[in-house]
Amino acid sequence: MSWESYLKGNNIRITSGRVAILNILKSSDKGLSAENIYDLCKEQRENLNLSTIYRTLELFEEKEIIKKINIDGPALYILKKEGHKHLLQCDLCNKSVEIQCPMEEIEEVIKAQAGFSLTEHKLELKGVCDECRDKKNSRD
Amino acid sequence: MSWESYLKGNNIRITSGRVAILNILKSSDKGLSAENIYDLCKEQRENLNLSTIYRTLELFEEKEIIKKINIDGPALYILKKEGHKHLLQCDLCNKSVEIQCPMEEIEEVIKAQAGFSLTEHKLELKGVCDECRDKKNSRD
DNA sequence: CTGGGTGCAAATTCTTTGCAAAACC
DNA sequence: GGTTTTGCAAAGAATTTGCACCCAG
16 A cells, blocks of 8 residues: 555645655664654655654654654654554453553664564563552552 | 662762662662652752762663663663573574663553553564674665 | 645753862772 | 762753744645
């Protein structure tokens, strides 16, 4: 599907800048900062203002098209993968919460720290919800 | 062991501010920002300048006493847990790299986003190193 | 034509730095 | 006493905002 119809489907107005940003994110195999994107836009004669880029990225993030990753220095942005989720169940009260799989963050951290690109992962989580933790703490 | 001897062991001069910061971090069950720490110091009549706090946190981070976690907004700091490591082996060339377990970051993210405290995790990773990835990409 | 999108400059937020005074060993 | 640490004020990096103009629908 073209970016144009993709954007339309998400109720986002089509502009050449937005399409350019999506193309740039698509063709990168690692997270890009707003400034990276700014430079790459320039290279392809799509002169966007930095603040426009920030606004676009914010919009895309709200629409869950991209993911913002905060590491040291400027935030990095990546296109969202198949957003698989994890179900976290509280060990104490069994209430469960769904979270976005945190592996995209982990991937970027590892890429930055060790120069390693993950191809597969398996993640199991156990934990307790806030209320149960608070109750537990107040008993200690 | 007292903070004093702990600091001495790490070749860090003892000052009341440093001890206060360690106490504050120790008694928090979640990451604290520099400003959180600043406020908590005030509450206990340990008036430290914000820049002193940043410098202290930076020092502790270098000495690997604490971990800095970048989420949205100000960075959070936590005392380091038992730093367990992961061994990552490249699927292609078998070279291996040891990395710090990235779950401390993730724990904070999940705590902030879902109000869930992790108690256990199991993480298995597979990946390829930068060089192999680059070779592979240039073939594609 | 009209409301959302953009550029520009200025503001904000978080963090770092230079330097003189104070604290530690 | 000599080196480290601290406070203060000012600089710096990253991001956000206000407003006038512009363009897609």
